Amino acid sequence: MIKRVIVLLFLLGLGLLFIAFMQGYTPDSELNLTGRYYAEHTAQDIGATNIVTAIIVTYRGLDTIGEVTVLFLTAAIVGMLLSRGNRKGKSLQRELPQSGELLTTGSYLLVPLILLLGAYVFINGHLTPGGGFQGGAIVASAILLMLLTDPLRHFSHQLIAIVESISGLLFVIIGVLGLFYAGGFLDNRILPTGELGSLFSAGAIPVIYSLIGLKVGAEFSSMLVNLSETEDS
Amino acid sequence: MNEMLMPAVTLLFAVAMIGAAFVAIQVKQISIAMLAAGLVSLLASVLFLFFAAPDVAMTEAAIGSGLTTFLFFFVLGRVRGGQRD
Numbered sequence: 001m002i003k004r005v006i007v008l009l010f011l012l013g014l015g016l017l018f019i020a021f022m023q024g025y026t027p028d029s030e031l032n033l034t035g036r037y038y039a040e041h042t043a044q045d046i047g048a049t050n051i052v053t054a055i056i057v058t059y060r061g062l063d064t065i066g067e068v069t070v071l072f073l074t075a076a077i078v079g080m081l082l083s084r085g086n087r088k089g090k091s092l093q094r095e096l097p098q099s100g101e102l103l104t105t106g107s108y109l110l111v112p113l114i115l116l117l118g119a120y121v122f123i124n125g126h127l128t129p130g131g132g133f134q135g136g137a138i139v140a141s142a143i144l145l146m147l148l149t150d151p152l153r154h155f156s157h158q159l160i161a162i163v164e165s166i167s168g169l170l171f172v173i174i175g176v177l178g179l180f181y182a183g184g185f186l187d188n189r190i191l192p193t194g195e196l197g198s199l200f201s202a203g204a205i206p207v208i209y210s211l212i213g214l215k216v217g218a219e220f221s222s223m224l225v226n227l228s229e230t231e232d233s
Numbered sequence: 234m235n236e237m238l239m240p241a242v243t244l245l246f247a248v249a250m251i252g253a254a255f256v257a258i259q260v261k262q263i264s265i266a267m268l269a270a271g272l273v274s275l276l277a278s279v280l281f282l283f284f285a286a287p288d289v290a291m292t293e294a295a296i297g298s299g300l301t302t303f304l305f306f307f308v309l310g311r312v313r314g315g316q317r318d
Binding site: 053144 | 300
């Protein structure tokens with residue numbers, strides 16, 4: 001009883017705090033200093049129409065390397081923990097119920113389309129909303145659909161690991177190339193920025209974001225495949 | 234969208250989100266709670282779209298409501314398998 005009262009009091013206090021914040025809130029009429037710099041300089045310096053992508057890949061590229069590393073660690077830990085169980089043991093020989101006609105046929109139609117959408121999202125990251133992380137997640141959801149259709153389907157761990165490590169390595173190498181041929185680490189101007197709004201523009205951003213997309217997709221896929229393979233252990 | 238309609242729709246989505254969150258906490262069956270948690274993410278991604286943040290909306294829809302929900306189901310299947318033995 002006393003616990004409940006304390007929880008209610010806590011929630012009430014939190015609500016009052018938020019109401020106090022609401023009352024003192026006035027929307028900014030203009031961008032702040034950093035925001036204005038990004039908004040004004042992205043088009044001419046970076047050559048990307050999507051300012052968010054320019055910030056993520058170039059201005060704050062180091063943070064993106066950190067994010068990708070965190071995701072890699074997560075995937076590695078999931079794989080490590082699950083590899084202790086008996087993978088592909090005798091329990092997996094058990095008859096699984098047939099996945100329905102609707103799911104099977106639907107996945108034949110949808111998996112290529114979803115993969116294409118994922119590739120589109122990360123290749124066009126500098127032009128339209130989205131990018132490597134979103135595209136990678138979409139690619140992984142295609143893998144998820146394949147796993148749902150046929151839980152016993154075997155995915156090559158070797159291939160996933162190779163795609164993951166090569167794209168991660170190339171990402172860092174492109175970043176280091178920026179040190180020598182452009183303004184600094186992960187500077188995108190090692191390639192010509194090109195015409196604003198065309199596919200081959202914004203320097204190295206499409207390349208870097210495609211690599212991030214492949215890396216993120218491979219990491220999520222490896223997590224899903226690991227979980228699926230040990231599901232019935 | 235209409236000037237008057239926009240805040241109303243936003244408020245509706247926010248209330249639905251809070252409702253789904255309550256369902257996720259309160260309901261007894263775990264699978265329904267997971268679906269409700271996925272619904273919270275889905276509504277959040279629509280709200281992000283309303284607030285002119287399509288990049289965040291895409292991330293939320295793909296990872297929050299798509300992959301996370303299924304990850305929960307995979308783990309649930311694994312945990313149940315352990316209990317049966």
